[in-house]
Amino acid sequence: MHQLTYGDIKAAGDRIAGRVRPVAVAPLDVAGGEVWAALELLQHTGSFKARGAQNFVRAHREAGTLPDAGVTIASGGNAGLACAWAAQEQGVRATVFLPANAPAVKVARLRGYGAEVRLAGREYAEALAACEEFAASSGALASHAYDHPLVAAGAGTLLDEIRRQLPSLDTVVVSVGGGGLFAGVATAAREHGVRTVAVEPEGSQALHAAVAAGRPVDVPVDSVAADALGARRASAAALWAARQDGVRTALVADSEIVRARRLLWEGHRLAVEHAASTALAALTGGAYRPAEGERVCVVLCGANTDPGTLA
Template identity: 50%
Template sequence: MLTADDIKAAHARIAGHVRRTPTLALGPETFGLGLPLAMKLEYLQVTGTFKARGAFNTLLGAAMPAAGVCAASGGNHGIAVAHAAATLGIRARIFVPEISSPAKIARIRETGAELVVGGARYFDALAACEAYAAESGAYSVHAYNAFPTMAGQGTVGLEWEEDAVGGLDTVLVAVGGGGLISGIARWFDGRVKVVGVEPEGSRALAAALAAGGPVDVDVNSVAADSLGARNVLEHVYAVASRHVDSVVLVPDEAILEAQRRLWLHLRVAAEPGGAAALAALVAGRYRPAPGERVGVLACGANVDLAGLAALV
């Protein structure tokens, strides 16, 4: 199981390769919500998302074979693994589905990694990646269902707790496969309420918690390229079912509106998945109690700028 010591060790291990992203105290006028927020600006992370934390923790914490590493991704995990591999001098092959955004595909190519595009959804790319790993002996870096990945992502929570002025009562965290929220929730370990935010059309964690175990779901959301996991799988469920307090579902319209407000109020160019946590407040799917100290994670900025320009 994942422990707080694993997360502390990951924080020390990756310190020379990732950024300690700031936590910004926002007044109640921000976003037109009428409440102050402690927003962790993780979109400022190297590679544009939190994924670099788990990627570096995995690659630095294991012996790498001559065949290098491989990873399946909707885009952001692939960017992170490719960047970490290039930094550490490791060969990488990245598998992405056809729904991955051109902006994310371009960033993977810029790292020099081998890129394979194929399949309709993330799990199609994962099947191809696993077949390649079995054939070649490459080390497969899972996007979320692995304890080293979760430990790396949990360092977001460690920093957030240390840096939030006045403390935190609740944090809102976007959920795709669940590696990020599992790591964060394990770090907080009940000291802070952790609420997952999933698109209505991509609810793998909510479905797993309702069913009492991982189940497959259909995926159809504007945020599918980053929050489009069909199943949270066993390791994520083991951690999330113990430490995540609740999950709320948000419509795509609220995600797009959150993207728009992030740009208009903070000039943050967030991708849909990176805006999903804020969408829970925009849509009223999470309603804080009076005086509740709420944190929101802005977790990704690998956005198609043409699409964002049309939105705002």
């Protein structure tokens, strides 16, 4: 396994500069400390995944390793959107595998980016198996929703952008599914002495299980945020990052995730998906309590949701 380094993240930042939207930060009115939001929900394709996808596709373009068959990925939705967008920019085909229960809004947007969409199984793991079989038979380049160093490095570019606006940042809070965002952000945060808090739903805790077992293991998935945080197994890179100094983990109930999402809508008119409000739920629900004067930034990682569910 390639061990993710800060050098990988710096290289990714150079590679995707000008091709992703720099993250905006804004204060949040929540109890405890000085809390800011990183508005990555405003990113291309509606989530942070655009960073990793752009880094992955451009790195292969630079290396001359983008095949005629294009790229393929299995995704709960957001990584597929990002891969399709990045592939379209480079003029290559994208074939995206999703679980059959993926939100209709994500399926429609994928097709809008020109991707071929294939539905397989009920969970991400089943879509991944179908994707791997397709890659082997077609010659398409297989990307990954989270478990790839180029994808995690692209996600990690977010931390340096946050620090440019909040240079005295103490803590960054991120939600965790398979751990690509967490691994990248934690790697960059460690370089700067910033604490990382990794937040998972109680019903989808692949990282917690990996830490307890000492290795990535399969877990059951049952959470309101499972469409984006539904990985059955955390990446080895995420487990490695979780074991480093300056990293905290937290679990939050679905009820807290739903409440935090509604707070963002009612208090700030931010329509986020449940995966994004999972990070905030650690603060609003008390799973992570900032110290007095602690400067905290919560990553609001995506907005691919049905706004009608906020009415």
